Amino acid sequence: MRTENVDGHRIRVHEQGSGQPLVYLHSGSGEVGPMPIFAGLADAGFRVLAPELPGFGESDKAPRWRRIEDVVLHLRRTFDVLELDSAVLVGSSFGGWLAAELAVWFPERVRALVLVDAIGLRVDEAPISDVFGGPGSDVEELLYRANPHGRDMAALMAPVYGDDPPADLPLRYQIRGMEVLAKVGWNPYMHNPLLAERLTLISAPTLVLWGADDHLVPPAHGERYAAGIPGARLELIPDCGHLPAIEQPETTASLVTAFVAEQRATAGIAVS
Amino acid sequence: MQFYSMTFMPWPHLPEDYGGSAWVVCPNDNYDPVLGTDTYRGYLDLLVQADELGFDGIALNEHHQTPYCGMPSPNLIAAIVARTTQRARILVLGNALPLYNPPLRVAEEYAMIDVISGGRLEAGMVVGDMPGYYSYGINPTEARARFNEALELIRQAWTRPGPFEFSGEYYRYQHVNPWPRPVQTPHPPIWVPGLGSPDTMKLCAENDFHYVTLPFFHRDFVEKNYASFRRTWLDAGRAPDPSRLGLLFPIYVAETDAEARAQFEQHYWYFTRRLLPGIQVNTPGYTAEAALLRMMTQMDSFMTSVTDWEDVIAGGYVLAGSPETVTERLCERIETSGAGNFLGVFQLGSMPYGLAARNHELFATDVMPKVRKEFPNGPVWAEATTASGGVR
Numbered sequence: 244m245r246t247e248n249v250d251g252h253r254i255r256v257h258e259q260g261s262g263q264p265l266v267y268l269h270s271g272s273g274e275v276g277p278m279p280i281f282a283g284l285a286d287a288g289f290r291v292l293a294p295e296l297p298g299f300g301e302s303d304k305a306p307r308w309r310r311i312e313d314v315v316l317h318l319r320r321t322f323d324v325l326e327l328d329s330a331v332l333v334g335s336s337f338g339g340w341l342a343a344e345l346a347v348w349f350p351e352r353v354r355a356l357v358l359v360d361a362i363g364l365r366v367d368e369a370p371i372s373d374v375f376g377g378p379g380s381d382v383e384e385l386l387y388r389a390n391p392h393g394r395d396m397a398a399l400m401a402p403v404y405g406d407d408p409p410a411d412l413p414l415r416y417q418i419r420g421m422e423v424l425a426k427v428g429w430n431p432y433m434h435n436p437l438l439a440e441r442l443t444l445i446s447a448p449t450l451v452l453w454g455a456d457d458h459l460v461p462p463a464h465g466e467r468y469a470a471g472i473p474g475a476r477l478e479l480i481p482d483c484g485h486l487p488a489i490e491q492p493e494t495t496a497s498l499v500t501a502f503v504a505e506q507r508a509t510a511g512i513a514v515s
Numbered sequence: 516m517q518f519y520s521m522t523f524m525p526w527p528h529l530p531e532d533y534g535g536s537a538w539v540v541c542p543n544d545n546y547d548p549v550l551g552t553d554t555y556r557g558y559l560d561l562l563v564q565a566d567e568l569g570f571d572g573i574a575l576n577e578h579h580q581t582p583y584c585g586m587p588s589p590n591l592i593a594a595i596v597a598r599t600t601q602r603a604r605i606l607v608l609g610n611a612l613p614l615y616n617p618p619l620r621v622a623e624e625y626a627m628i629d630v631i632s633g634g635r636l637e638a639g640m641v642v643g644d645m646p647g648y649y650s651y652g653i654n655p656t657e658a659r660a661r662f663n664e665a666l667e668l669i670r671q672a673w674t675r676p677g678p679f680e681f682s683g684e685y686y687r688y689q690h691v692n693p694w695p696r697p698v699q700t701p702h703p704p705i706w707v708p709g710l711g712s713p714d715t716m717k718l719c720a721e722n723d724f725h726y727v728t729l730p731f732f733h734r735d736f737v738e739k740n741y742a743s744f745r746r747t748w749l750d751a752g753r754a755p756d757p758s759r760l761g762l763l764f765p766i767y768v769a770e771t772d773a774e775a776r777a778q779f780e781q782h783y784w785y786f787t788r789r790l791l792p793g794i795q796v797n798t799p800g801y802t803a804e805a806a807l808l809r810m811m812t813q814m815d816s817f818m819t820s821v822t823d824w825e826d827v828i829a830g831g832y833v834l835a836g837s838p839e840t841v842t843e844r845l846c847e848r849i850e851t852s853g854a855g856n857f858l859g860v861f862q863l864g865s866m867p868y869g870l871a872a873r874n875h876e877l878f879a880t881d882v883m884p885k886v887r888k889e890f891p892n893g894p895v896w897a898e899a900t901t902a903s904g905g906v907r
Contacts, residue, residue, distance in 0.1 A: 375798070377540070378536040378538035378540055378646050378794070378796055379536035379538070379539065379541075379793055414811075415804065418797075418799070418807055418808065421799035422656055422800035425656045425798075429648075429654040429799075430652040
C-alpha cells in the first residue's frame, strides 16, 4: 500500500488493476489491502483505489472532525490528490454512507454509485443496532446480527493485517476505527437526519446492494435508499449478512461489474 | 491529615432476582420512590453525623441512571449539606463538565454552594464516567476536549471580572458574568479524579489541583498511579505536597476483625456483584488508544473479578477490621501513597444506616486520632527523601 498526503493527513491507499477508476470506501472494519473483492474488480477491468480513511489502520487521525461533512470534504480532497475527476464509487456500511453523501455534495465526481449495506439513514421501524457496546449490550447478539451465517471474519480480514502481524493489531485497528465511527456517528446515531431529503440530488446511476440477512442494518434501509435516489434499484444478496464485500467478494464484484456494464450500454458511461 | 466521609448514596434495595446491568439500562421500576425518601434522609443524616464527629470534610460523587449512585445532581445534595453542616468541607467529586451544557451552570451552582456554606466548597471537575456518555448522548470522542475547555471557562468565570466574552471550539458566550461569585479566592480548591491518564496528572501538577484516583483496581495499580502522580508533580517544579493527593476506598471498622467481616462482607458483595456490573464499557474515543488497550488487558485486577474475601483484603480494595487493624493498615496506605487526604466510603452497597453510623463513630473515636498523631504533618513522599528528589 502506498501513502498519500491529503491536507496534512497521511493516509494509506491500496491500488489494484487498470482501466475505469473505481473508488472503494471501506466499512468500519477498515478493509483495505489485498482483499479478494479488489482482485475481482481489477480482473473485471477496473482500476481499484481503496483509500484508508484517517483514523483507521495506519492512517493519521483527523482530530478536528466533528460530523460527516468533515469526512466528505476530506474525500473530495482525496479524489483531487488521486487525480480523479470522477470514478465509479462503491461504499460498504460506513463507506456507503460516505459514498451517498459524496454523491449528494459532489455529483460530478461520481460516475456510478453502489451502496452496500450502507448506514446513514434513520428508519424508525428498523433501527441500526448499537455497535458502541453500551452497558448491558450483548456482544454475541451483535456479532450474530452482523454475521448470521457465522463466517470466519478474522480469516476473511487477514489480508488487511499483512504477514505475521502483532497479536493485538486487529484489536488496535478496531479501537481506532470505532473512534472515527463515534466521532461522526455517536449522536445522531450512525445517520444524518438531513440525508434522506437530499438523496434526490444524486444524479449518478445507483445500485443499492444489500445482504438479505443483514440484521445489523436491515434491508429496510436499502429500500429507503433505493426509494430516495432517482432511478436507483435495490438488489438483495442471498445468504449474506452485513458485509457482502468481505463475506461474498466474487458475487459482490460481479454484481458491481454487471451494473456498470449495463449503465455503459444504456446510459453511455464513458470508459476513461 | 484531612479525613473525608464519602458517600455514593447507592440504591440498597435491588431485587434478588435482578442480575442485569446496574448502569444506564437497569429498569427503573426497580426504584421505589417511597423507600427513596427514607434512603435519602438516612444518607443525609450520615453526612451531618460526619460533621459532628469531627471529619474534616464530606465527599459526594455523580453518576446518572444507575442504582450505583443516588446523586445524578450532586449539587443538590451539596446545597442541602451546605446548610445542615457547620464545619466540614464539602467536596463534590462530580460535575462531569462535558455533560453540563452550558458548563457555566457549574460555575454558577458551585458559587452558590460556596457562598451558602461560607466558603466550604471543594470543587470537583470531572470528565465523567463512561456510562454517562450513553445516558446523555454526549459524544465521548469530544470528552477530553470539552472538559478542558469547560474547565478553562469556569476558572475564567470565577477569576476574571465580568462581563466578558468567551469563544471556544465547543462553548461560546457573548456574556460571561456569573452571579453570585464564590467566597474563596481566587476560587474554591479544584479536584480532578483520574484512573491513571498522564494528561490528568499533568493538568493537576501544572495548575495546583488536587488529584484522587479511583479504587476499583488492585492496590498495585492504584499505587503505581500515585507514584506517577508524585513524579509528575515534582517534575512540574513543585515541592512535595501531600495535601494535593487523595486516597479513596471503602472502609469498615468494628470491635474485632471477625465482627467487621461478619457485618461488612455481604454489603461489599452487593456493591461489586449488583452495583458494578455494566460499568465496564470501552467507550470509543473516551480514553487514548494505548490506555484503552492497557486497561482491557488489566481487567482481571478489576474489583468485579475478585471473588474471594481474602483477595479483597490483600488487594487493598477495602480496609475492614478492628480499630487496631484498620489504624495500622490505613497508616501503611497513607505512607505508601503519600496522600494527605483520606476519603473513606463508610456506607457501601446495601449497608443499613445503623451499621454505617456505628462505623463512622468507631473510626472517628478510635482510628482518626491515632492516624492524625502518626502524621502530624502528613506523610513524607518517598521521592523527597532520596537525593534526586531533594526539593524541600
